[in-house]
Amino acid sequence: MTTLRHVVARLRALWRGGDLDRDFEQELQSHLAMLTDDNIRNGMAPGEARRQAAIRLGAAGSLHSQHRDARGLPAFESLLQDLRFAGRLSIKDRWLSATIVAVLALGIGANTFGFALVNAAFWRGLPVPGSGRFVMVSWLDRDGRRDPASHVELLEWQQATQFDGLAGYQETQASLSDGHAPPERIHRTRMTTNGFALLGLGPSLGRDFTAADGGIGSPPVVILSDPLWRRRYGSDPKIVGTAIRIDGAHATVIGVMSEGMLFPDRSDVWVPFVPAVEERAREARGLEVIGRLAPESGQRQARAELETISRAQMSAHPVETNGVTGIRVESVADNTIGGMGRRLITILMAATAFVLVIAVANVVILLLLRSGARAREMALRAAVGATRGRLVRQLLIESLLLSLAGAAAGLAIAAIAVQLFAAAVGEWLPYWVVWALDYRAFGYAAAIGIATAVVFGLAPLVSLHRGHAMEAIHDGGRGTIGGVRIRRLTTALVVAELSMAIALLGGAGLLARSVAALSAVDLGVDTSRLVTMNITLPEARYPTPESRRQFASNVQGAIAAIAGVETATITTGVPARDGGERLMEIEGWLEGQAPVFVSTVAITPTFFDTLGIGLTGGSNFGELDGAPGSDVAIINQRLAAQYFPGQDPIGRRLRFTVRRLAPGQAPGRWRTIVGVAPDVSHGSPADGYINAAVYVPYREMAAAAVSLLINTARAPESIIPQVLREVQKLDADLPIVEPRTIRDLLAGDRGPYRLYGLIFAAFAVIAVALSAAAVYAVIAYAVARRQAEFGVRAALGASAPTLVWLVLRPALAQLAVGITIGLAGAIATGRALAGMLVGVTAGDPITLFGIAVTLTVVGIAASLRPALRAARVNPATVLRAE
Amino acid sequence: VADDKSDILQGTLDLMVLKTLDAMGPMHGYGVARRIEQISEDALHINQGTIYLCLIRLVQKGWIDASWGTSENNRKAKFYAISRAGRKQLASETRNWERVAGVIGRVLQLAPKKS
Numbered sequence: 001m002t003t004l005r006h007v008v009a010r011l012r013a014l015w016r017g018g019d020l021d022r023d024f025e026q027e028l029q030s031h032l033a034m035l036t037d038d039n040i041r042n043g044m045a046p047g048e049a050r051r052q053a054a055i056r057l058g059a060a061g062s063l064h065s066q067h068r069d070a071r072g073l074p075a076f077e078s079l080l081q082d083l084r085f086a087g088r089l090s091i092k093d094r095w096l097s098a099t100i101v102a103v104l105a106l107g108i109g110a111n112t113f114g115f116a117l118v119n120a121a122f123w124r125g126l127p128v129p130g131s132g133r134f135v136m137v138s139w140l141d142r143d144g145r146r147d148p149a150s151h152v153e154l155l156e157w158q159q160a161t162q163f164d165g166l167a168g169y170q171e172t173q174a175s176l177s178d179g180h181a182p183p184e185r186i187h188r189t190r191m192t193t194n195g196f197a198l199l200g201l202g203p204s205l206g207r208d209f210t211a212a213d214g215g216i217g218s219p220p221v222v223i224l225s226d227p228l229w230r231r232r233y234g235s236d237p238k239i240v241g242t243a244i245r246i247d248g249a250h251a252t253v254i255g256v257m258s259e260g261m262l263f264p265d266r267s268d269v270w271v272p273f274v275p276a277v278e279e280r281a282r283e284a285r286g287l288e289v290i291g292r293l294a295p296e297s298g299q300r301q302a303r304a305e306l307e308t309i310s311r312a313q314m315s316a317h318p319v320e321t322n323g324v325t326g327i328r329v330e331s332v333a334d335n336t337i338g339g340m341g342r343r344l345i346t347i348l349m350a351a352t353a354f355v356l357v358i359a360v361a362n363v364v365i366l367l368l369l370r371s372g373a374r375a376r377e378m379a380l381r382a383a384v385g386a387t388r389g390r391l392v393r394q395l396l397i398e399s400l401l402l403s404l405a406g407a408a409a410g411l412a413i414a415a416i417a418v419q420l421f422a423a424a425v426g427e428w429l430p431y432w433v434v435w436a437l438d439y440r441a442f443g444y445a446a447a448i449g450i451a452t453a454v455v456f457g458l459a460p461l462v463s464l465h466r467g468h469a470m471e472a473i474h475d476g477g478r479g480t481i482g483g484v485r486i487r488r489l490t491t492a493l494v495v496a497e498l499s500m501a502i503a504l505l506g507g508a509g510l511l512a513r514s515v516a517a518l519s520a521v522d523l524g525v526d527t528s529r530l531v532t533m534n535i536t537l538p539e540a541r542y543p544t545p546e547s548r549r550q551f552a553s554n555v556q557g558a559i560a561a562i563a564g565v566e567t568a569t570i571t572t573g574v575p576a577r578d579g580g581e582r583l584m585e586i587e588g589w590l591e592g593q594a595p596v597f598v599s600t601v602a603i604t605p606t607f608f609d610t611l612g613i614g615l616t617g618g619s620n621f622g623e624l625d626g627a628p629g630s631d632v633a634i635i636n637q638r639l640a641a642q643y644f645p646g647q648d649p650i651g652r653r654l655r656f657t658v659r660r661l662a663p664g665q666a667p668g669r670w671r672t673i674v675g676v677a678p679d680v681s682h683g684s685p686a687d688g689y690i691n692a693a694v695y696v697p698y699r700e701m702a703a704a705a706v707s708l709l710i711n712t713a714r715a716p717e718s719i720i721p722q723v724l725r726e727v728q729k730l731d732a733d734l735p736i737v738e739p740r741t742i743r744d745l746l747a748g749d750r751g752p753y754r755l756y757g758l759i760f761a762a763f764a765v766i767a768v769a770l771s772a773a774a775v776y777a778v779i780a781y782a783v784a785r786r787q788a789e790f791g792v793r794a795a796l797g798a799s800a801p802t803l804v805w806l807v808l809r810p811a812l813a814q815l816a817v818g819i820t821i822g823l824a825g826a827i828a829t830g831r832a833l834a835g836m837l838v839g840v841t842a843g844d845p846i847t848l849f850g851i852a853v854t855l856t857v858v859g860i861a862a863s864l865r866p867a868l869r870a871a872r873v874n875p876a877t878v879l880r881a882e
Numbered sequence: 883v884a885d886d887k888s889d890i891l892q893g894t895l896d897l898m899v900l901k902t903l904d905a906m907g908p909m910h911g912y913g914v915a916r917r918i919e920q921i922s923e924d925a926l927h928i929n930q931g932t933i934y935l936c937l938i939r940l941v942q943k944g945w946i947d948a949s950w951g952t953s954e955n956n957r958k959a960k961f962y963a964i965s966r967a968g969r970k971q972l973a974s975e976t977r978n979w980e981r982v983a984g985v986i987g988r989v990l991q992l993a994p995k996k997s
Contacts, residue, residue, distance in 0.1 A: 023960075027911060027934065030959045034912040035930070037955060056930050063931040067938060 086398040104406025107359025109413030114352030136335035162297040168287030186268035206255025220251040248540025399457025407449030498818025501767035506826020511757030517839025533739035545702035564714035573601030578682035618675030626697025631671035639692035780866040791878030800871035807867035910959035
């Protein structure tokens with residue numbers, strides 16, 4: 001109690017220092033007066049009485065300071081003093097301070113941005129209570145890929161005791177129709193009825209699924225997502241209890257999920273998982289499985305238990321588990337983001353760390369260059385009694401002040417960068433990856449601020465170290481003490497900055513080249529006239545291939561009738577997309593020759609006309625091709641060249657097969673090759689080559705998900721409204737997916753590369769600018785210090801070029817070393833980016849050469865100004881100043 | 883540097899100030915200083931300024947209270963009065979002091995060992 005009172009009193013004294021000083025002054029005055037009175041009474045003359053009184057009381061100044069120490073917190077007050085001093089100093093050197101804050105803001109901002117991405121993607125997890133306890137469970141196939149589980153298997157996994165529960169789900173697309181709005185394509189999740197309870201979230205309206213909803217034959221029910229409910233049903237609570245149609249089948253709305261719950265990813269509706277007949281087989285693996293660990297269990301125990309169960313499953317059902325080798329238990333982020341996403345984000349984080357290191361190195365250089373002047377001040381302080389600890393504290397306070405200002409500005413930069421990033425990436429990662437700064441990011445920025453403050457705050461000590469105070473004072477602030485050490489350290493830092501800048505520039509350059517390569521990709525067709533639109537024919541109303549073929553033929557006719565449209569076609573493979581890869585083998589291949597993967601594309605006879613290309617051999621499909629008994633195919637030139645080298649493929653036969661034929665399963669029928677088409681890209685342009693492709697008649701492979709492809713002589717965008725009208729005239733219930741030009745489609749494909757390249761470019765620009773500034777600062781400083789020397793040299797007859805060379809030579813040496821190390825770094829960056837590179841390799845000589853040249857030019861430009869200043873030195877002025 | 887020596891004095895001064903205020907009732911700083919000097923018959927010549935450091939310490943510990951008032955000669959002065967916590971402290975300190983003083987006294991009376 002007493003201690004607390006004491007502390008409070010001292011703290012109050014801190015803030016009321018002025019009042020207390022006055023109070024004490026008054027008290028002392030009254031003491032003096034009384035003492036003087038007594039002295040007079042004892043017979044002293046008034047003047048002498050006052051003098052004696054003052055002597056008795058003691059030195060007023062010392063009393064005041066002792067009084068302050070006794071009543072307040074002396075350590076804290078001297079801290080405030082240091083702070084005030086640091087503040088005054090940063091205002092005095094405001095340009096230096098502003099530069100340091102700005103540089104740190106860039107570095108900390110970039111790094112916090114990188115941290116925020118990692119945090120959002122990997123650490124924050126699902127927006128549900130106890131998100132860290134959720135794991136995903138999947139089978140692993142022979143190639144190490146994840147395989148979903150079947151319903152039967154899930155039921156067995158659910159016996160595991162290390163889990164609170166396990167739920168299965170399956171994401172599918174469906175069409176939603178009702179009386180409220182035009183039909184639309186939606187994300188539907190089929191989920192076992194325990195799903196929401198396991199995730200710990202319930203509906204905000206209506207009820208959750210019950211176990212009965214998942215029973216076979218139970219009335220179909222559906223839960224709407226909050227955004228769908230707001231958007232489509234105007235937040236009408238009365239929707240609960242009514243029926244809507246999903247893929248044409250009625251389902252009763254039983255609830256609206258609470259806001260923010262879109263599991264697994266932007267789900268619009270959830271329906272209970274009721275296994276269809278074919279889904280009741282053990283090998284019918286279609287369910288993703290999520291589990292919540294029991295409170296007392298860890299991931300390892302959970303994995304061990306599931307492994308035991310899965311091994312039992314594998315030994316009990318060897319045929320059904322033929323394709324799998326084991327199970328995998330992992331965090332939700334690892335499961336859903338993993339692979340490329342993880343790599344890209346990690347690389348970004350590393351790149352931002354580079355930017356931060358470069359920024360801090362810059363600040364250290366600035367402070368080192370100034371430390372000559374500081375050394376004198378420090379020596380003076382030491383001479384008048386400042387302890388070493390006090391000096392260190394003083395330096396740290398100064399740097400903390402600057403770096404926390406930098407961190408605050410950096411946070412603002414990071415917030416903006418994260419927002420821009422969020423807008424640019426769109427729906428790249430699952431819904432629960434929210435690109436935003438949270439308290440962790442704030443803590444991170446603060447921690448980085450403090451860490452950098454320690455690093456650059458103590459830098460001036462390098463020059464103070466071991467220096468004799470008197471020397472420093474006599475030196476007149478020119479700071480020769482520690483000069484060699486400063487020079488070495490700054491040179492090393494500049495070299496390090498240059499190499500990191502080059503590594504970043506390398507990444508940016510390679511990505512830029514990839515984007516260029518992607519833009520230049522030749523699809524084999526003129527894309528400027530093509531418009532496409534996805535259509536999915538609901539199974540309920542287009543149950544047979546014939547009904548779908550009929551629709552295709554109707555829509556082609558209707559669209560072709562629009563003025564300005566040349567031709568239209570229905571296909572599963574608009575350029576740069578395909579209708580799926582399948583295994584193909586050719587008649588006459590030797591026994592044991594493995595089938596190969598080729599792109600397959602279902603087309604109608606108008607396909608090649610619409611693309612504006614003609615067959616190079618054979619003939620096009622006819623209207624009746626693909627009907628039973630007419631098994632035909634058209635191959636592309638690449639396939640012909642690869643598998644029929646020097647032969648005429650027309651009339652030869654091929655068929656589709658699968659890798660492991662199940663007992664009783666036969667490969668597809670042989671089909672005769674009737675034509676050879678020019679190469680058109682049906683694979684990712686990022687592959688850099690055109691796949692072997694087989695075209696089959698749509699009549700035969702009448703998929704429900706198709707694209708309408710239109711060739712128009714008018715501006716492609718201008719016919720879109722008419723196209724929409726015609727399609728709706730044919731079937732008002734068809735969900736509409738916005739038509740796009742093929743160009744937009746391809747630009748969309750390039751999006752991630754562009755975004756990634758832009759981010760890298762931004763970092764590279766910052767890095768190069770900062771390194772150039774460092775080069776400039778170091779050389780300008782060297783020139784300033786060597787004024788006298790240059791003056792003497794000039795006086796002794798050194799020519800201007802000689803003087804310039806004297807300055808440039810060490811600068812060039814720095815550049816050379818930095819570039820050499822940096823190029824190795826650039827290649828390493830390129831390797832790390834391997835999956836993102838198109839048409840270039842990590843060691844791309846053009847990119848590397850370009851970077852080396854760029855950096856050399858920038859480096860020379862940065863050193864040229866100070867070098868020229870050296871050449872212009874006027875010997876007379878300099879020597880007089882000496 | 884001076885702290886080592888003043889530690890004992892400080893504790894003693896605290897005790898003397900508390901006792902003075904306890905015995906004499908509320909007093910101003912000058913009065914306390916005078917009183918201690920008189921009692922010690924000027925054997926203890928304290929720097930009067932140090933009294934104030936002692937007073938502020940005691941106020942912070944809550945053992946005495948301070949308020950502005952008017953002196954017997956009509957001067958404005960700050961008056962200090964012992965608080966309840968101060969009386970308790972004084973009692974325990976006094977006991978403590980007597981014990982220590984007793985021990986020291988006995989130690990000092992030890993006769994030198996005959997050799």
